[in-house]
Amino acid sequence: MRRARHRRGAAAILVALCLMSLMLVAAFSTNMGIAVNDRIRMQEAADLSTYAVAYSEAASLNELTLLNQQIAKEAQDCRDTLWNGGAPWSTPCNCGMTDPQAEIEMQLCKVRIDLAIEDFVRRAQYDETVREALKAGYATAGANFTGTESQTSFFHDVKGSPTARGTYNVIWSTSTLGGDNKTPSIADFRQIAETAFNYRFNNYCVTSPPCGLSEFGRLSPTVEMPTWFYKSTRDPDVWVLGRTSGTPLKRFVDSDFRTRHRHHGFFGASSTGGDDKLYAYAVAKPYDGSVGPSELEGYQANGNMEVYGVYQAQGIELPMRSMYDEYRARLAGVNDTLVGDLTPADLVGIDAARENRPWDTSRFEH
Protein backbone atom coordinates (compact mmCIF):
# COMPACT_ATOMS: atom_id res chain seq x y z
CA MET A 1 0.00 0.00 0.00
CA ARG A 2 2.70 2.36 1.08
CA ARG A 3 4.73 1.67 -2.06
CA ALA A 4 1.75 2.17 -4.36
CA ARG A 5 0.90 5.50 -2.66
CA HIS A 6 4.48 6.55 -3.12
CA ARG A 7 4.25 6.00 -6.89
CA ARG A 8 1.05 8.00 -7.32
CA GLY A 9 1.61 10.84 -9.85
CA ALA A 10 4.63 9.22 -11.47
CA ALA A 11 2.93 9.31 -14.87
CA ALA A 12 2.21 13.02 -14.56
CA ILE A 13 5.85 13.73 -13.80
CA LEU A 14 6.92 11.57 -16.72
CA VAL A 15 4.50 13.31 -19.06
CA ALA A 16 5.65 16.72 -17.84
CA LEU A 17 9.30 15.83 -18.40
CA CYS A 18 8.60 14.40 -21.84
CA LEU A 19 6.52 17.41 -22.81
CA MET A 20 9.18 19.82 -21.69
CA SER A 21 11.87 17.95 -23.61
CA LEU A 22 9.76 17.70 -26.71
CA MET A 23 8.85 21.38 -26.58
CA LEU A 24 12.49 22.31 -26.24
CA VAL A 25 13.46 20.10 -29.16
CA ALA A 26 10.62 21.54 -31.23
CA ALA A 27 11.60 25.10 -30.30
CA PHE A 28 15.28 24.52 -31.07
CA SER A 29 14.37 22.81 -34.35
CA THR A 30 12.10 25.65 -35.34
CA ASN A 31 14.73 28.16 -34.31
CA MET A 32 17.32 26.47 -36.46
CA GLY A 33 14.85 26.29 -39.35
CA ILE A 34 14.22 30.01 -39.06
CA ALA A 35 17.96 30.67 -38.84
CA VAL A 36 18.70 28.61 -41.95
CA ASN A 37 15.81 30.19 -43.81
CA ASP A 38 16.87 33.69 -42.80
CA ARG A 39 20.45 32.92 -43.84
CA ILE A 40 19.19 31.90 -47.27
CA ARG A 41 17.00 34.99 -47.52
CA MET A 42 19.91 37.15 -46.40
CA GLN A 43 22.14 35.66 -49.10
CA GLU A 44 19.42 36.33 -51.66
CA ALA A 45 19.08 39.92 -50.44
CA ALA A 46 22.86 40.32 -50.78
CA ASP A 47 22.93 38.72 -54.25
CA LEU A 48 19.97 40.63 -55.65
CA SER A 49 20.89 44.00 -54.14
CA THR A 50 24.48 43.70 -55.38
CA TYR A 51 23.18 42.70 -58.79
CA ALA A 52 20.88 45.77 -58.73
CA VAL A 53 23.90 48.02 -58.13
CA ALA A 54 25.83 46.40 -60.98
CA TYR A 55 22.80 46.59 -63.29
CA SER A 56 22.36 50.29 -62.56
CA GLU A 57 26.07 50.85 -63.18
CA ALA A 58 25.84 48.89 -66.43
CA ALA A 59 22.96 51.12 -67.56
CA SER A 60 25.03 54.20 -66.72
CA LEU A 61 27.99 52.82 -68.68
CA ASN A 62 25.71 52.23 -71.68
CA GLU A 63 24.57 55.84 -71.52
CA LEU A 64 28.18 56.97 -71.20
CA THR A 65 29.06 54.94 -74.27
CA LEU A 66 26.36 56.72 -76.27
CA LEU A 67 27.58 60.12 -75.02
CA ASN A 68 31.14 59.18 -75.95
CA GLN A 69 29.90 58.20 -79.40
CA GLN A 70 28.24 61.61 -79.60
CA ILE A 71 31.60 63.33 -78.97
CA ALA A 72 33.15 61.26 -81.73
CA LYS A 73 30.19 62.03 -84.00
CA GLU A 74 30.65 65.76 -83.43
CA ALA A 75 34.34 65.42 -84.27
CA GLN A 76 33.48 63.46 -87.39
CA ASP A 77 30.93 66.07 -88.48
CA CYS A 78 33.53 68.78 -87.94
CA ARG A 79 36.04 67.05 -90.14
CA ASP A 80 33.35 66.50 -92.77
CA THR A 81 32.49 70.17 -92.70
CA LEU A 82 36.09 71.35 -92.79
CA TRP A 83 37.02 68.93 -95.53
CA ASN A 84 33.86 68.78 -97.63
CA GLY A 85 31.76 71.78 -96.52
CA GLY A 86 33.67 74.47 -98.30
CA ALA A 87 37.07 73.13 -99.16
CA PRO A 88 39.05 74.46 -100.63
CA TRP A 89 37.89 77.39 -98.55
CA SER A 90 38.14 80.52 -100.59
CA THR A 91 38.02 84.00 -99.08
CA PRO A 92 39.02 86.71 -101.57
CA CYS A 93 42.21 88.58 -100.81
CA ASN A 94 43.00 86.28 -97.89
CA CYS A 95 46.71 85.87 -97.70
CA GLY A 96 46.96 84.61 -94.14
CA MET A 97 47.96 81.19 -92.78
CA THR A 98 44.31 80.28 -92.25
CA ASP A 99 40.96 80.96 -93.86
CA PRO A 100 38.55 83.22 -91.88
CA GLN A 101 35.38 81.33 -92.85
CA ALA A 102 36.93 77.98 -92.09
CA GLU A 103 38.19 79.32 -88.76
CA ILE A 104 34.62 80.27 -87.82
CA GLU A 105 33.61 76.67 -88.56
CA MET A 106 36.55 75.49 -86.45
CA GLN A 107 35.37 77.58 -83.48
CA LEU A 108 31.82 76.24 -83.85
CA CYS A 109 33.28 72.74 -83.89
CA LYS A 110 35.12 73.42 -80.65
CA VAL A 111 31.95 74.61 -78.96
CA ARG A 112 29.90 71.62 -80.17
CA ILE A 113 32.57 69.12 -79.11
CA ASP A 114 33.02 70.90 -75.76
CA LEU A 115 29.28 70.68 -75.05
CA ALA A 116 29.34 66.96 -75.83
CA ILE A 117 32.34 66.53 -73.53
CA GLU A 118 30.54 68.34 -70.73
CA ASP A 119 27.52 66.05 -71.19
CA PHE A 120 29.77 63.02 -70.82
CA VAL A 121 31.51 64.36 -67.71
CA ARG A 122 28.21 65.33 -66.09
CA ARG A 123 26.84 61.82 -66.64
CA ALA A 124 30.04 60.09 -65.57
CA GLN A 125 30.32 61.78 -62.22
CA TYR A 126 29.92 59.76 -59.04
CA ASP A 127 26.59 61.22 -57.94
CA GLU A 128 24.96 60.38 -61.27
CA THR A 129 26.25 56.84 -61.51
CA VAL A 130 27.52 55.05 -58.39
CA ARG A 131 25.42 56.95 -55.87
CA GLU A 132 22.23 56.23 -57.81
CA ALA A 133 23.27 52.60 -58.19
CA LEU A 134 23.75 52.28 -54.42
CA LYS A 135 20.21 53.56 -53.90
CA ALA A 136 18.97 50.78 -56.17
CA GLY A 137 20.92 48.29 -54.07
CA TYR A 138 19.37 49.41 -50.80
CA ALA A 139 15.90 49.42 -52.36
CA THR A 140 16.37 45.88 -53.64
CA ALA A 141 17.64 44.62 -50.27
CA GLY A 142 14.59 46.05 -48.52
CA ALA A 143 12.20 44.73 -51.16
CA ASN A 144 13.46 41.18 -50.63
CA PHE A 145 14.07 41.10 -46.89
CA THR A 146 12.44 43.87 -44.90
CA GLY A 147 14.88 45.59 -42.61
CA THR A 148 18.03 44.61 -44.45
CA GLU A 149 18.23 47.90 -46.35
CA SER A 150 19.79 49.48 -43.27
CA GLN A 151 22.01 46.44 -42.69
CA THR A 152 23.42 46.31 -46.22
CA SER A 153 26.78 47.78 -47.17
CA PHE A 154 28.40 48.22 -50.55
CA PHE A 155 31.61 49.53 -48.98
CA HIS A 156 31.32 53.04 -50.35
CA ASP A 157 32.93 54.21 -47.10
CA VAL A 158 36.14 52.21 -47.65
CA LYS A 159 38.86 54.15 -49.42
CA GLY A 160 39.89 52.30 -52.56
CA SER A 161 36.62 50.45 -52.94
CA PRO A 162 35.20 50.75 -56.49
CA THR A 163 32.02 52.20 -55.01
CA ALA A 164 33.81 54.87 -52.94
CA ARG A 165 33.82 58.49 -54.06
CA GLY A 166 37.24 59.42 -55.39
CA THR A 167 38.51 55.92 -56.11
CA TYR A 168 38.04 56.61 -59.81
CA ASN A 169 38.06 59.94 -61.61
CA VAL A 170 37.43 61.30 -65.03
CA ILE A 171 40.17 63.74 -66.02
CA TRP A 172 38.90 66.03 -68.71
CA SER A 173 39.48 69.23 -70.60
CA THR A 174 37.79 71.28 -73.26
CA SER A 175 39.13 73.50 -76.04
CA THR A 176 37.34 76.62 -74.89
CA LEU A 177 37.26 76.24 -71.10
CA GLY A 178 40.68 74.76 -70.56
CA GLY A 179 41.59 71.55 -68.94
CA ASP A 180 42.91 69.17 -66.37
CA ASN A 181 39.67 69.09 -64.44
CA LYS A 182 39.22 66.10 -62.21
CA THR A 183 35.80 64.74 -61.27
CA PRO A 184 34.93 61.66 -59.16
CA SER A 185 33.47 59.07 -61.48
CA ILE A 186 32.23 55.50 -61.86
CA ALA A 187 35.55 54.54 -63.49
CA ASP A 188 38.89 56.02 -64.51
CA PHE A 189 38.25 57.70 -67.84
CA ARG A 190 41.05 59.35 -69.72
CA GLN A 191 40.58 61.68 -72.63
CA ILE A 192 42.05 61.78 -76.08
CA ALA A 193 43.75 65.18 -76.11
CA GLU A 194 45.20 65.36 -79.62
CA THR A 195 42.53 64.66 -82.19
CA ALA A 196 43.74 66.68 -85.16
CA PHE A 197 41.76 68.98 -87.46
CA ASN A 198 42.80 70.95 -90.53
CA TYR A 199 41.47 71.96 -93.93
CA ARG A 200 42.48 73.16 -97.36
CA PHE A 201 42.05 76.73 -98.51
CA ASN A 202 43.05 79.00 -101.36
CA ASN A 203 45.74 81.58 -100.72
CA TYR A 204 45.65 84.86 -102.60
CA CYS A 205 48.78 86.48 -101.27
CA VAL A 206 50.58 87.88 -104.32
CA THR A 207 51.22 91.41 -105.45
CA SER A 208 50.33 91.09 -109.07
CA PRO A 209 47.54 91.03 -109.89
CA PRO A 210 46.11 92.30 -106.61
CA CYS A 211 44.72 89.46 -104.53
CA GLY A 212 45.49 86.92 -107.17
CA LEU A 213 45.49 83.21 -106.45
CA SER A 214 48.91 82.21 -105.30
CA GLU A 215 48.31 78.73 -103.97
CA PHE A 216 45.37 76.37 -104.58
CA GLY A 217 44.35 74.10 -101.74
CA ARG A 218 46.93 75.19 -99.23
CA LEU A 219 46.87 73.16 -96.00
CA SER A 220 46.03 74.98 -92.78
CA PRO A 221 48.03 74.39 -89.60
CA THR A 222 46.85 71.42 -87.56
CA VAL A 223 44.60 72.16 -84.56
CA GLU A 224 44.52 69.52 -81.86
CA MET A 225 41.50 69.25 -79.62
CA PRO A 226 40.48 67.11 -76.65
CA THR A 227 37.68 64.80 -77.74
CA TRP A 228 36.38 61.41 -76.61
CA PHE A 229 37.20 59.27 -73.60
CA TYR A 230 38.78 55.87 -73.19
CA LYS A 231 39.68 53.40 -70.48
CA SER A 232 42.97 51.63 -70.21
CA THR A 233 41.18 48.38 -69.37
CA ARG A 234 37.98 46.64 -70.40
CA ASP A 235 36.26 47.43 -67.09
CA PRO A 236 37.43 44.72 -64.68
CA ASP A 237 37.80 47.57 -62.18
CA VAL A 238 34.07 48.35 -62.14
CA TRP A 239 32.51 45.94 -59.68
CA VAL A 240 30.62 45.99 -56.43
CA LEU A 241 30.87 43.94 -53.25
CA GLY A 242 27.73 43.81 -51.14
CA ARG A 243 27.25 42.55 -47.63
CA THR A 244 24.02 42.03 -45.75
CA SER A 245 24.15 41.26 -42.05
CA GLY A 246 21.93 41.17 -39.02
CA THR A 247 20.21 39.02 -36.49
CA PRO A 248 16.66 38.15 -37.46
CA LEU A 249 14.17 38.98 -34.76
CA LYS A 250 11.85 35.97 -35.06
CA ARG A 251 12.83 33.24 -32.65
CA PHE A 252 11.41 31.05 -29.88
CA VAL A 253 14.54 30.49 -27.86
CA ASP A 254 17.40 32.88 -27.45
CA SER A 255 20.27 30.76 -26.32
CA ASP A 256 23.14 33.15 -26.94
CA PHE A 257 24.01 33.38 -23.26
CA ARG A 258 27.64 34.27 -23.77
CA THR A 259 27.01 37.60 -25.41
CA ARG A 260 24.36 38.53 -22.86
CA HIS A 261 21.70 38.78 -25.53
CA ARG A 262 23.58 41.58 -27.22
CA HIS A 263 22.79 40.23 -30.65
CA HIS A 264 20.22 37.69 -29.53
CA GLY A 265 20.80 34.48 -31.38
CA PHE A 266 20.08 30.91 -32.21
CA PHE A 267 20.83 27.62 -30.63
CA GLY A 268 24.35 26.56 -31.42
CA ALA A 269 25.18 29.71 -33.31
CA SER A 270 27.50 31.03 -30.63
CA SER A 271 29.62 27.95 -30.14
CA THR A 272 32.73 30.06 -30.56
CA GLY A 273 31.52 32.35 -27.85
CA GLY A 274 31.29 35.27 -30.19
CA ASP A 275 29.07 37.15 -32.48
CA ASP A 276 26.08 35.31 -33.85
CA LYS A 277 25.03 37.80 -36.49
CA LEU A 278 24.38 36.31 -39.90
CA TYR A 279 26.48 37.62 -42.81
CA ALA A 280 26.09 37.25 -46.55
CA TYR A 281 28.46 38.61 -49.19
CA ALA A 282 27.96 38.93 -52.94
CA VAL A 283 29.93 40.34 -55.87
CA ALA A 284 28.52 41.61 -59.15
CA LYS A 285 29.85 43.60 -62.07
CA PRO A 286 28.93 45.17 -65.38
CA TYR A 287 30.41 43.44 -68.42
CA ASP A 288 30.22 43.06 -72.20
CA GLY A 289 30.41 46.73 -73.19
CA SER A 290 33.08 49.30 -73.89
CA VAL A 291 32.79 53.01 -73.22
CA GLY A 292 35.87 53.97 -75.18
CA PRO A 293 38.58 52.69 -77.48
CA SER A 294 40.73 50.92 -74.91
CA GLU A 295 41.98 48.44 -77.46
CA LEU A 296 43.12 50.93 -80.10
CA GLU A 297 46.42 52.68 -80.11
CA GLY A 298 48.13 55.59 -81.80
CA TYR A 299 46.41 57.33 -84.66
CA GLN A 300 43.52 54.87 -84.51
CA ALA A 301 42.70 55.86 -80.93
CA ASN A 302 42.96 59.53 -81.85
CA GLY A 303 41.10 59.16 -85.12
CA ASN A 304 44.05 60.86 -86.79
CA MET A 305 43.98 59.02 -90.07
CA GLU A 306 45.87 61.32 -92.38
CA VAL A 307 45.35 61.23 -96.14
CA TYR A 308 47.36 63.62 -98.31
CA GLY A 309 48.03 65.91 -95.35
CA VAL A 310 44.36 66.18 -94.34
CA TYR A 311 42.85 64.43 -91.33
CA GLN A 312 39.85 62.63 -92.67
CA ALA A 313 36.53 62.04 -90.92
CA GLN A 314 36.71 58.34 -91.70
CA GLY A 315 39.57 58.01 -89.25
CA ILE A 316 37.11 58.50 -86.41
CA GLU A 317 35.12 55.44 -87.41
CA LEU A 318 37.76 53.13 -85.98
CA PRO A 319 37.55 54.41 -82.39
CA MET A 320 33.77 54.59 -82.69
CA ARG A 321 33.64 50.92 -83.57
CA SER A 322 35.12 50.07 -80.19
CA MET A 323 32.42 51.99 -78.30
CA TYR A 324 29.60 49.48 -77.85
CA ASP A 325 26.75 49.99 -75.47
CA GLU A 326 26.11 46.37 -74.61
CA TYR A 327 26.79 46.44 -70.89
CA ARG A 328 24.98 43.83 -68.79
CA ALA A 329 25.36 42.83 -65.16
CA ARG A 330 26.34 39.48 -63.73
CA LEU A 331 27.10 38.00 -60.36
CA ALA A 332 30.75 37.22 -59.71
CA GLY A 333 32.71 35.55 -56.93
CA VAL A 334 34.62 36.99 -53.99
CA ASN A 335 37.74 35.42 -55.49
CA ASP A 336 36.93 36.38 -59.08
CA THR A 337 39.69 38.06 -61.08
CA LEU A 338 38.72 41.68 -60.54
CA VAL A 339 41.20 44.51 -60.34
CA GLY A 340 41.57 47.82 -58.59
CA ASP A 341 43.40 49.13 -55.56
CA LEU A 342 41.49 46.50 -53.62
CA THR A 343 40.10 43.12 -54.58
CA PRO A 344 36.78 41.79 -53.27
CA ALA A 345 38.71 39.47 -50.94
CA ASP A 346 40.64 42.52 -49.61
CA LEU A 347 37.37 44.27 -48.85
CA VAL A 348 35.98 41.21 -47.08
CA GLY A 349 39.17 41.15 -45.00
CA ILE A 350 38.78 44.84 -44.12
CA ASP A 351 35.16 44.20 -43.21
CA ALA A 352 36.10 41.24 -41.04
CA ALA A 353 38.64 43.35 -39.16
CA ARG A 354 36.09 46.10 -38.72
CA GLU A 355 33.55 43.64 -37.38
CA ASN A 356 36.23 41.97 -35.25
CA ARG A 357 35.66 38.51 -36.63
CA PRO A 358 37.73 36.11 -38.73
CA TRP A 359 36.49 35.42 -42.22
CA ASP A 360 37.43 32.79 -44.72
CA THR A 361 36.75 34.15 -48.19
CA SER A 362 37.23 30.74 -49.73
CA ARG A 363 33.87 29.78 -48.27
CA PHE A 364 32.03 32.07 -50.65
CA GLU A 365 32.63 31.50 -54.30
CA HIS A 366 29.32 32.39 -55.86
Place this chain on the structure above:
Amino acid sequence: MRRRGQSAVEAMLVVPIIAMAIMVMYYLWSVAWAVQNAHIRARECVLHGDRYAPADEPCDAPFTASNYTRANSTTFRFAGGANDRTLSVFGRAETIRTTAVITSTSE
Protein backbone atom coordinates in the same frame (compact mmCIF):
# COMPACT_ATOMS: atom_id res chain seq x y z
CA MET B 1 -3.42 -5.64 -8.54
CA ARG B 2 -4.01 -1.87 -8.62
CA ARG B 3 -0.82 -1.32 -10.62
CA ARG B 4 -1.86 -3.62 -13.41
CA GLY B 5 -2.32 -1.63 -16.60
CA GLN B 6 -0.61 1.52 -15.29
CA SER B 7 2.16 1.38 -17.91
CA ALA B 8 -0.44 0.90 -20.61
CA VAL B 9 -2.22 4.03 -19.46
CA GLU B 10 1.05 5.95 -19.33
CA ALA B 11 1.91 4.75 -22.80
CA MET B 12 -1.52 5.75 -24.07
CA LEU B 13 -0.92 9.23 -22.72
CA VAL B 14 2.64 9.64 -23.91
CA VAL B 15 2.58 7.94 -27.30
CA PRO B 16 0.01 10.29 -28.89
CA ILE B 17 1.91 13.28 -27.55
CA ILE B 18 5.17 12.00 -28.96
CA ALA B 19 3.50 11.11 -32.22
CA MET B 20 1.96 14.56 -32.43
CA ALA B 21 5.30 16.21 -31.67
CA ILE B 22 7.03 14.17 -34.35
CA MET B 23 4.32 15.05 -36.85
CA VAL B 24 4.61 18.72 -35.96
CA MET B 25 8.38 18.66 -36.35
CA TYR B 26 8.00 16.79 -39.62
CA TYR B 27 5.56 19.43 -40.81
CA LEU B 28 7.73 22.33 -39.65
CA TRP B 29 10.70 20.79 -41.43
CA SER B 30 8.56 20.44 -44.51
CA VAL B 31 7.47 24.08 -44.30
CA ALA B 32 11.06 25.26 -43.84
CA TRP B 33 12.17 23.13 -46.79
CA ALA B 34 9.39 24.48 -49.02
CA VAL B 35 10.08 28.07 -48.00
CA GLN B 36 13.76 27.69 -48.82
CA ASN B 37 12.97 26.04 -52.13
CA ALA B 38 10.55 28.80 -53.02
CA HIS B 39 13.06 31.50 -52.09
CA ILE B 40 15.83 29.93 -54.12
CA ARG B 41 13.52 29.42 -57.09
CA ALA B 42 12.36 33.02 -56.91
CA ARG B 43 15.97 34.21 -56.82
CA GLU B 44 16.88 32.12 -59.87
CA CYS B 45 13.70 33.30 -61.54
CA VAL B 46 14.40 37.00 -61.12
CA LEU B 47 18.04 36.58 -62.18
CA HIS B 48 17.55 34.12 -65.02
CA GLY B 49 13.98 34.61 -66.10
CA ASP B 50 12.12 31.82 -67.81
CA ARG B 51 15.37 30.08 -68.65
CA TYR B 52 15.12 27.80 -65.62
CA ALA B 53 11.54 28.51 -64.59
CA PRO B 54 8.57 26.18 -65.13
CA ALA B 55 6.17 27.20 -67.88
CA ASP B 56 3.53 28.27 -65.38
CA GLU B 57 5.94 30.52 -63.47
CA PRO B 58 6.49 33.51 -65.71
CA CYS B 59 9.29 35.87 -64.82
CA ASP B 60 9.88 39.48 -65.65
CA ALA B 61 13.63 39.26 -65.55
CA PRO B 62 16.62 40.68 -67.41
CA PHE B 63 17.68 37.46 -69.05
CA THR B 64 17.42 36.18 -72.60
CA ALA B 65 17.83 32.68 -73.90
CA SER B 66 21.52 32.47 -73.13
CA ASN B 67 22.64 35.70 -71.58
CA TYR B 68 21.77 38.55 -69.30
CA THR B 69 20.08 41.26 -71.30
CA ARG B 70 21.51 44.67 -71.95
CA ALA B 71 21.05 47.15 -69.08
CA ASN B 72 18.57 49.47 -70.72
CA SER B 73 17.76 52.02 -68.06
CA THR B 74 18.80 53.13 -64.59
CA THR B 75 15.10 52.96 -63.65
CA PHE B 76 14.08 49.32 -63.46
CA ARG B 77 12.00 46.78 -61.62
CA PHE B 78 12.20 43.03 -62.23
CA ALA B 79 10.18 40.59 -60.17
CA GLY B 80 10.00 36.83 -60.18
CA GLY B 81 7.68 34.61 -58.19
CA ALA B 82 7.99 30.95 -57.27
CA ASN B 83 5.87 28.33 -55.51
CA ASP B 84 6.63 25.19 -53.56
CA ARG B 85 4.36 22.83 -51.63
CA THR B 86 4.88 21.38 -48.20
CA LEU B 87 4.59 17.67 -47.61
CA SER B 88 1.14 16.45 -46.79
CA VAL B 89 0.39 16.08 -43.08
CA PHE B 90 -3.03 14.79 -42.07
CA GLY B 91 -4.03 15.14 -45.70
CA ARG B 92 -3.15 18.80 -45.84
CA ALA B 93 -0.34 20.46 -47.80
CA GLU B 94 0.33 24.18 -47.98
CA THR B 95 1.58 26.15 -50.96
CA ILE B 96 4.40 28.58 -50.19
CA ARG B 97 4.78 31.48 -52.60
CA THR B 98 7.66 33.95 -52.59
CA THR B 99 8.65 36.83 -54.81
CA ALA B 100 12.15 38.14 -55.49
CA VAL B 101 12.58 41.72 -56.65
CA ILE B 102 15.35 43.73 -58.30
CA THR B 103 14.41 47.38 -58.28
CA SER B 104 15.93 50.83 -58.54
CA THR B 105 13.46 52.57 -56.26
CA SER B 106 12.02 52.04 -52.80
CA GLU B 107 8.34 51.23 -52.70
